[in-house]
Amino acid sequence: MEYIVEKIGMSRTVGAQSKVVTLLKVKEAKVCEVKDGKALVAYSEGKSSNKSVEGQQKKYNLSAEFNKFATLAVANTEAGDLDMAPLADAKTVKSVFNTKGRGFTGVMKRWNFGGGPAAHGHRFHRTSGSIGNREWPGKVQKGRKMSGQYGNEQVTVKNEVMSYDAQNGVLVVVGSIPGANGALGRVKVVK
Structure with a gap:
């Protein structure tokens, strides 16, 4: 079963064996239709809306807050509210998130190159240096x-579930998950 989640942030447990945990907020979602085990799911993200989204909202009788759509593998067999029961019994989940974007970076930051001497008169400070292979292959x-x-x-990580608060929709997993706080991703229940 898959769910759309938002990364709240990271924390740690208090005790003799302290662990790093990540808090994920399970987004409220509606199943619009189910076909071949996959479902079209509507959820809310920001205020962006256009005519195609308005048409989908009208087609599936959704309120204006549901403005994004995704295809997920769900436990539901028909349209309605998303079934959250599998999250209560989950032991392990796979999370799919986008890592933080760092833009165009040099080789020292991107690949951990050492760089050249920083002394005066030197021209090889933070550059990559030579990239050729002499005469062959000539490229x-x-x-x-x-x-x-x-x-x-996109990065997928496997985490152990520590707890799930069904009332607030907060999933607590052991370890870190890539992406910035507030980033949206998917969580798939493995066991």
């Missing part, structure tokens, strides 16, 4: 570690 090889886009990539 830059694929996979060369160079500067470029860093972060903002």
Whole structure:
């Protein structure tokens, strides 16, 4: 079963064996239709709305707060509220989030290169240096570690569930989860 969650933040437990935990808020969602084990689910995110979203809201009799749609594997067999019962018994979950985007970065930040001497008169401070291979093959090889886009990539992690507060919709998992606070992601119940 899959759910759309928002990362609240991280904390730690108090006790002899202190653990790092991540708090996830399970978003309120409505199942619009179910086909072949997959369901079209509507949830709320911000205030963005357009004619296509308004048409979907009208088609499925949704209120204006449900303005985003996703396809998930759910426990429901028909349209209605999303079934949260599997979260109460969950022991392990897989979380899919986007990491924090760091934009265009150099090789020292992106690949942990050492860089050159920082002394006066030197021209090799934070650059990548030579990238060629002499005469053969006469081109830059694929996979060369160079500067470029860093972060903002989809990462899946497996975490143990510590607790689930059904009243507030807060899922507490052991360990860290990628992404910034407030980021939206998916959680899939493994066991």
